[in-house]
Amino acid sequence: xxxxxxxxxxxxxxxxxxxxxxTEIGNRSTAQYTLVGINLVATSTLGxxxxxxxxxxxxxxxxxxxxxxxxxxxxxxxxxxxxxxxxYIKRELWHFLSKMMAQLQAPDKSSLPSYENYAVEGxxxxxxxxxxxxxxxxxxxxxxIFSAVYLLGRRHQGWIYFGLMVDLILDASLVLAWVLALRQxxxxxxxxxxxxxxxxxxxxAV
Numbered sequence: 224x225x226x227x228x229x230x231x232x233x234x235x236x237x238x239x240x241x242x243x244x245x246t247e248i249g250n251r252s253t254a255q256y257t258l259v260g261i262n263l264v265a266t267s268t269l270g271x272x273x274x275x276x277x278x279x280x281x282x283x284x285x286x287x288x289x290x291x292x293x294x295x296x297x298x299x300x301x302x303x304x305x306x307x308x309x310x311y312i313k314r315e316l317w318h319f320l321s322k323m324m325a326q327l328q329a330p331d332k333s334s335l336p337s338y339e340n341y342a343v344e345g346x347x348x349x350x351x352x353x354x355x356x357x358x359x360x361x362x363x364x365x366x367x368i369f370s371a372v373y374l375l376g377r378r379h380q381g382w383i384y385f386g387l388m389v390d391l392i393l394d395a396s397l398v399l400a401w402v403l404a405l406r407q408x409x410x411x412x413x414x415x416x417x418x419x420x421x422x423x424x425x426x427x428a429v
Contacts, residue, residue: 234323241316244308251301258301259362262294266366282383284374288367288390292397295363299404302355306408355401355408364401367394 266287273283371390374383 231323234320237316237320237323241312241320244312244316248305248308251305255298255301258294258298262291262362265290265294270366281374281377282386284370285383285386285390287370288393291363291367292393295359295397296400298359298363299400302404302408355405359401364394364398367397 269283269287269290273279273281367390371387371394374387
């Protein structure tokens with residue numbers, strides 16, 4: 224097998240991996256939308272049962288925190304995985320493919336255009352990462368906080384206060400995970416390493 228054939232085979236393997244990783248990103252993004260839907264349906268249903276009529280039971284609001292924390296942490300887990308995959312594609316895989324293209328084609332034809340990179344070009348980081356601010360807060364963080372504040376203003380039996388304490392611990396864990404995720408996602412990924420023999424090319428900003 225010649226050097227060019229070996230480079231072509233390596234490029235094909237890398238491209239197959241890229242396609243698989245992009246598929247995983249798509250699947251995880253779909254799972255995130257599903258989690259948002261589950262959370263919205265569950266919190267609105269519980270809120271309706273608790274506050275929808277005079278015969279409602281406000282204590283049902285205690286169930287909102289476990290639902291929001293579970294779905295919120297799973298959402299953040301998918302977001303972290305997507306970020307890790309995107310970083311790998313940008314820093315390693317895209318660099319490798321650019322290197323293979325530089326070996327197989329003329330240098331002036333070796334760049335790898337990317338829609339993802341074009342879509343975020345010149346976009347402020349605040350806009351690019353805005354999904355982690357107000358939307359996440361409103362969907363996952365605000366409902367359990369509102370429920371806890373509402374229940375704290377009422378008189379209850381002893382076990383309700385125990386449930387409130389558990390809810391507050393769960394809320395704190397979600398807020399902590401959210402803040403740690405913000406610290407990670409708020410850092411823009413460093414530029415891709417230029418391939419040997421090829422012009423510097425930024426990989427897809429996932």
